[in-house]
Amino acid sequence: MSNIPADLRYAKSHEWLKVAADGTALVGITDYAQASLGDITYAQLPKVGAALKAGETFGVVESVKAASDVYAPVAGTVLEVNKALDANPEKLNQSPYGEAWIMKLKLANPGDAASLLSPEDYGKLTG
Template identity: 60%
Template sequence: MENVPADLKYARSHEWVRERADGTVEVGISDHAQHALGDLVFVEVPSVGRGLQQGEAFAVVESVKAASDVYAPVAGTVLEVNEALARTPELINQDPYGAGWIVRLKPGAPPAAAELLDAAAYAALAEAG
């Protein structure tokens, strides 16, 4: 079934957040989301240096089926974007939690506690549809 790694936090809008040892965070979309979208064909990423509000649309993932906004699960400044997605958007299908990461952020204000889900809560949300 769909993969929901236990060490990540998740937004209700299907993004994941990985807190890294250096204090930055990595963001991508969940295995559930990539399954629902189908084969990705284009990914629009933000510019490095852009400041993001929590919940702000900052990227677009377009699949054979539809274009979808990706929302910032935490506030922060874009430090790095995954340039490989321009040529190989299918990395998100193949490895959504690894090579398919979308941006790395310097987090701003800490997220409101209730906003992010742990793996168990997210798995339940994804299961419910």
């Protein structure tokens, strides 16, 4: 069964969101997503400064099995990307909730996180 941390919110498209008190959030792909993809070989990251709409594609994750679009779980502006993934995309397999966050967003509306799935609901979706 997939690892589903209790302190995150989840999109049906298998991205996670961790909101900080300052109105920013980290975004990554879930353990379920990385396990479904298999060995990840490449991650296309968004551009810093990009304004994203909720549900908009912001990148691609490629594995030996498939390529998969990655979607913004909420609207916001990209403040930072995890450049470590350029050289080590396999970190997405090894540490999807830790070292392998994909981007840091300045949320357009911090309340939008509440519209995402709770850990319990995400568990039902993936279970």
